[in-house]
Amino acid sequence: MDLKKALFDLSLCAGPSGAEQGVFETAAALLRPFVDEVSRDLMGNLIGFRVCENPKAETLVLDAHLDEVGLLVTDHEEGFLKFTDVGVDPRLLPGLRVKVCTEPPIYGVVSCLPPHVTKPEEREKAFPMNELRVDCGLSPEEAPIRVPVGTRVVYDTKPFLMGENTVCAKSMDDRACFVILCRAMELLKDEKLPFNVCVLGSVQEEYDGLGATVAAYNLMPARAIVVDVSFGQSPDSKEDGCVKLGSGPQIGVGPVNNRAMTRKMLELAKEKNIPFTRDVMQSWTGTNADTFQMSREGVAVCNVSLPLRYMHTPTEVIDLRDVENCAKLIAEYILSRKEGA
Numbered sequence: 001m002d003l004k005k006a007l008f009d010l011s012l013c014a015g016p017s018g019a020e021q022g023v024f025e026t027a028a029a030l031l032r033p034f035v036d037e038v039s040r041d042l043m044g045n046l047i048g049f050r051v052c053e054n055p056k057a058e059t060l061v062l063d064a065h066l067d068e069v070g071l072l073v074t075d076h077e078e079g080f081l082k083f084t085d086v087g088v089d090p091r092l093l094p095g096l097r098v099k100v101c102t103e104p105p106i107y108g109v110v111s112c113l114p115p116h117v118t119k120p121e122e123r124e125k126a127f128p129m130n131e132l133r134v135d136c137g138l139s140p141e142e143a144p145i146r147v148p149v150g151t152r153v154v155y156d157t158k159p160f161l162m163g164e165n166t167v168c169a170k171s172m173d174d175r176a177c178f179v180i181l182c183r184a185m186e187l188l189k190d191e192k193l194p195f196n197v198c199v200l201g202s203v204q205e206e207y208d209g210l211g212a213t214v215a216a217y218n219l220m221p222a223r224a225i226v227v228d229v230s231f232g233q234s235p236d237s238k239e240d241g242c243v244k245l246g247s248g249p250q251i252g253v254g255p256v257n258n259r260a261m262t263r264k265m266l267e268l269a270k271e272k273n274i275p276f277t278r279d280v281m282q283s284w285t286g287t288n289a290d291t292f293q294m295s296r297e298g299v300a301v302c303n304v305s306l307p308l309r310y311m312h313t314p315t316e317v318i319d320l321r322d323v324e325n326c327a328k329l330i331a332e333y334i335l336s337r338k339e340g341a
Contacts (some may be wrong), residue, residue, distance in 0.1 A: 001182065001183055001186050002321055003183065003314055003320050004161060004163070004167065004181065004320065006030055006158045006179045007159065007169060007172070007175070007176055007179055007323075008167075008168050008169065008332070009026055009030070009319075010023060010026055010027060010030070010171070010176075010179065011014065011159045011169035011170055011171050011172065011173040011175060012158070012159065012180065012201035012283065013026050013027075013171075013175075013230070013335060014101050014152075014154045015066055015067055015068055015098055015151070015154075015171070016067060016068055016069070016070030016071075016086065016101065016152040016154050017067040017068070017070065017086050017087070017203070017204050017205055017206040017207040018086075018152070018206075018207060019101060019152045019204070020044050020065070020066050020067050020203045021044065022101065023066050023067075023175070024040060024046055024066070024153035024201075026042075027046055027175075027201050028046055028048075028176055028190070029158075029228050030178075030180050030182050031046070031048045031160070031181075031185070031199055033189075033202075034048075034050070034182060034185035034186050034188075034189055035048035035049055035050045035133060035184075035185060035197075035199060036049055036050050036051055036143035037203075040155055041214065041218065042205045042214075043135075043203055043204070043210065043211050043214045043215070043217065044156030044211065045200060045201065045203055045211045045212075045215045046066060046199075046200070046235055047198060047199075047200055047201075047215070047219075048185075048197050048199040048200075049196065049197075049199075049263050050164050050185065050188075050193065050196065050197045050198075050199075051196050052192075052193045052194065052195055052196055052276060053192075053236075054194075055071075057194070057195040057196050058195050058196070058198040058219070058221070058222035058223070059197070059198055059221045059222060060195055060196070060197050060221060060222065060223045060224065060225070060334065061198045061200050061215075061216075061221040061223070061224040061225070061292070061299075062181045062184065062185075062197065062198070062199050062200065062224075062225050062228065062272070062330065063200040063202055063203045063215075063224060063225070063226045063288050063292070064174050064177035064178040064180065064181050064191075064200075064201065064202070064226075064227045064228065065174045065177075065178075065201070065203065065204075065205035065206070065212070065214060065228070065288065066178060066201040066202065066213075066270070066331040067203050067204055067205055067206050067207070067212065067334055068086050068154060068155075068173070068175070068206065069085075069086055069087030069154075069171075069206050069312050070085075070086050070088065070152050070153055070154040070155070070172075071083040071084070071085055071086070071098070071134070071152070071153035071154075071238070072085070072086060072151075072152060072153070073100075073134075073149055073150060073151040073152075073153065074086050074149060074164065074256075075149060075166070076140070076143045076144050076147075076149075077133060077215065079136075079138045079139050079140045079142065079143045080111065080133035080134065080135055080143070080231070081100075081108070081133060081134035081135075081136065081143065081147055081153075082130075082133060083129075083133075083134060083153060084129065085129060086206055086207055087206040087207075087312055088312060089312060089313070090126055090127065090128065090129045090132065090158070091126040092134055092313055092314070093110040093127075093129075093208070094099050094110055094111070094112030094127055094132065095109060095110060095112045095140065096109065096110045096155065096314065097109055097135060097156045097157070097260060098109055098110060098153050098154065098155060098156050099153065099154050100134070100136060100152075100153050100158040101151060101152040101153065101154065102146060102147060102151060103211070105324050106136050106138075106146065106147065107136070107156060108134045108135050108136035108137070109134070109135050110132055110133070110134055110135075111133045111135045112127070113149075119145075120182035123196070131324075134227065135161060135252065135299050136152060150261060154171075155170045155171075155230050155314035157169070157314040157315060158168045160315070161192055162327070163244070163248055163319045165319050165321050166245065166317060166318070166319055166320070167272065167317070167318050167319075167320060168315050168316070168317045169315075169316060170196050170314045170315070170316065171316070171325070172229065172308055172310060172316040172317075172318050173228070173229045173274070173311055173312065173316055174205065174227075174228050175230060176229070176306055176308070176323060177227040177228055177229065177306055177326075178322060179229055179324055180197050180304075180306065180326045180327045180330070181227060181327075181330070182199070183323065183324065184326075184328075184330040184331045185197070185199060185330040186327075187327060187328065188331050188334060188335070191335060193334065194203065194334075195222075195224070195337070197334065198209060198216050198219055198221065200212070200219070200302075202215055202288060205228075205287075208274065209288055209290070209291050210227075212291045212292065213291050213295070216291055216292045216295035216296075216299065217236075217295055217296060220290070220296060221299055222299065222300065222302045223258070223261065223299065223301070223302075224292040224299050224300070224301045224302075225261075225289050225301070225302050225303075225304055225330060225333070226285075226288045226289040226292065226301060226302070226304075227283055227301050227303075227306065227326065227330070228287040228288070228303070228306070228323060229277055229305060229306050229307070229308040229311060229316075229318075230243065230250045230305035230306065230307055230308065231243070231307070231308070231311065232244070232245045232307040232309040232317065232318075233245070233307075233309070234309050234310065238255065241298075243277050243307045244307070245308075245309065245317070245318065245319040246275075246307075246319045246321055246322060247275055247276075247277050247307060247320060248269070248274055248275030248276045248321075248325045248326075248329075249269070249274070249277075249304050249306065249315050249322065249325055249326040249327075250276070250279035250303075250304070250305035250306075250307065250328050251265045251266055251269065251276055251277075251278055251279060251302075251303070251304060251305075252279045252281050252285060252302060252304070252305065253278050253279065253280050254280060254281030254282055254283070254285065254302025255280065255281075255282075255283065256281060256284065256285050256289050256290060256293050256301060256303075257281065257285075257289070257301060257302050257303055258302055260300070261300055261301070261302035262302055264333060264337075265302060265304070265329065265333060268280075268329060268332045268333055269329055270335060272328070272329075272332050274325050274328055274329050274332075275325060276325075276329070279303065279305050281303065284304055287303060289301040289302075289303050301308050304326055304329060304330060306318060306326055307319070307322055307325065310318070
């Protein structure tokens with residue numbers, strides 16, 4: 001698998017939370033060579049199954065969400081689009097190029113005042129979300145027709161490689177982690193598995209985690225590995241809770257994470273010389289692991305996290321070596337387990 005190409009292809013898809021259909025086919029095509037079947041449930045979740053020979057075998061779910069942060073059009077004002085956000089930081093928006101998810105798509109910018117006409121105190125603070133608008137060059141008559149209320153809007157940035165190993169792109173949260181799952185299944189392609197493995201590209205994580213809620217209930221897994229991003233160190237970040245890019249997967253440690261799964265992950269990382277750090281999750285994880293843990297009679301879960309800089313921005317940054325090492329750790333965990341162990 002060409003990791004860079006896979007990341008770029010997924011990043012270029014528009015799939016905001018609640019409207020992930022734009023990324024489904026690209027993600028399904030990436031996964032399909034490594035599983036027995038790919039389907040889509042009523043929520044829009046992508047589900048890929050690799051079935052083992054034992055009809056009574058348990059199922060392990062590998063989860064990464066496919067949706068991305070974005071905006072939601074709420075009204076029109078003299079041809080401009082009023083909006084609310086789904087996971088977007090309003091500080092980043094003024095002057096930003098965006099893609100409006102109509103058919104065909106429309107491109108625009110988030111309106112902003114030039115510094116020449118702002119007051120000194122206004123230059124020191126972020127504009128409130130309710131004062132911002134999207135400018136698509138539409139007339140007051142065109143805007144409501146071409147961009148109905150409820151239309152989604154996403155960042156319009158192109159992915160690129162920084163140096164040899166670092167990728168900068170939108171929606172790496174969490175599509176880089178879906179690439180990790182595909183790469184793990186590629187590593188397992190010729191291996192006999194001790195249980196069924198379901199790869200879940202879940203929807204609506206950035207909104208309310210509803211995709212994982214439905215999938216966890218329907219799939220009834222015994223265990224789940226939830227792969228999401230964690231906070232990568234940057235010049236202005238606090239050291240506590242942030243890790244360097246290139247340091248490998250973060251393995252979740254906390255009350256939500258099953259102790260036996262966590263212990264096995266840590267042992268395998270050391271045994272296989274996979275660089276890693278511990279991610280202390282002292283309460284809820286803020287990921288789909290919370291949903292899986294409480295589904296039906298309960299599911300044993302473990303978090304494996306990918307370090308990422310500038311989360312929820314148009315320029316999220318990851319390290320290709322971390323992608324590969326996360327995939328290796330997950331593959332090693334699957335190979336190490338015997339049914340019921």
